[in-house]
Amino acid sequence: QDKETVEEIFLADVNSVGEILDSGEWALNHSIDHGVVCDVIKSLTGFELVSSKELSRESWVLEPEAEDYVQHGSAEMQVFQAVPPEGITLAELKAKVGEKVFSVGHKNAMSRKWIQMQKPLIVRKLDSVEDSVRNHLVTIQEGKELSPEVIKELKSRKLISRRLWKGYSVTKGPKFALKRRKPATDVTREILQNGSWKDQEYKEYNFDALGLPVEGGYLHPLLKVRAAFKKIFLGMGFEEMPTNNFVESSFWNFDALFQPQAHPARDSHDTFFLKTPAKTIELPEDYLQRVKTVHEVGGYESIGYGYNWKREEAxxxxxxxxxxxxxxxMLYKLAQEGFRPKRYFSIDRVFRNEAVDRTHLxxxxxxxxxxxxxxxxxxxxxGVLYEFFGxxxxxxxxxxxxxxxxxxxxAEIFGYHEQLKKxxxxxxxxxxxxxxxxPxxxxxxxxxxxxxxxxxxxxxxLYGIDNIRELFGHKVAGCRDYQPKCHPDGEVDKQH
Ligand code: PHE
Incomplete structure (x- = not known):
């Protein structure tokens, strides 16, 4: 009963009879499961080998117990047949037919007067009996009508139930053939050589099929979040500072910031120093002198660090x-140009000599x-930080x-993350x-x-990424459209 064989038998029948009026009947006549037949019809209809119309009706179907009766006889029949002409004890009978069949069958066979008790034995009362229950069940299986009284009895014995039955009526389709030919998806070297390409049926392109998702052309999550931050800064009246110099002198990176020259961050273990050009070309001399002084002896009410500040280091x-x-x-420049109140921001790359791990680059x-x-x-x-992070x-x-x-x-700033709850x-x-x-x-x-x-x-x-290397650097995985996992107002997404 594999689908291919069922299909062949079915197509042959459609061809000889011209029309199959009822798939249910056809299935029954050929002892093929109706579900399999329906699958075959659906598939053949799709390929236009047949045309089919759906049929549906309410019908009685057999419960598993009833199917068992169709195979082995009703419970009363099984009990009757288990009683030999010379009689049998109750216990022996029970053992012979099993507990379940006995409990139903013994009672019914007794009330039908097929068997009787002749202590200590059960004996047959009739030589042969007719298994009407089984006959009725077979009639139902064949989809034929039964009298209301019989239906009532079978229903009360929970042997049948009402179900919506679905099937088909079938005629030849526009592309009818006795055997389905599998349409080719490609013209191959083989079919060109053996000439079968001439009669080959070809599968049509499905222009409605969804394509693979496009892997490129997405904005990188860092760019999206950068855009969101930039928007916040601009909205708060900040100007962007020029950040297009990755190479900087120690002077502006450390000394101008009152970071002493012996500070551990200024060690090559933490900072990438340049080999060429190893030294900056020029520094503002008078300002440099003031920086040197403030480091060495202080000033402006400060006592400084009290060490020997070296220009070479800066x-x-x-x-x-x-x-x-x-x-x-920028602040130095502002001081030279004449102080005005300013709000500045920048978002750009920085570098640190760190061991790379899940959270560090x-x-x-x-x-x-x-x-x-x-x-x-x-x-x-x-107040500004509340505004900014708010x-x-x-x-x-x-x-x-x-x-x-x-x-x-x-001050280090901590924020309560509502989604992470920490x-x-x-x-x-x-x-x-x-x-x-x-200075x-x-x-x-x-x-x-x-x-x-x-x-x-x-x-x-925001994007639920827990390994920074997935986000940035040479190990970044193939592009995908990262969607924010948690952003309260969706601000980031609205950017693009
Ligand atoms: N520069 C600091 C850092 O690298 C951040 C910072 C900026 C701290 C401004 C205070 C003021 O972590």
Missing amino acids: EKNLLRTHTTAVSSR CEFHQIEGLICDRGLTLGDLI RLGMTKLRFKPAYNPYTEPS WVEIGNSGMFRPEMLL MGLPPGVNVIAWGLSLERPTMI
């Missing part, structure tokens, strides 16, 4: 370790914001005292020290509040 070129190097250049992106104005306080910093959807913030050589006070570190911040601002020439009383964070970290949280 001249060393490096790959900038933070975008605060850009901020120091040697190069990543920093987001940096600063406000330069008279009389700013720690309260202003905290626009990102982070409304619960905590601040933890921290240390940076160039800020005092300094506090996550989201940045670093502080007020730039007078030892940094005053630049900014007027006394001018303060700078500033903060920085990586672009990668919020992107990973």
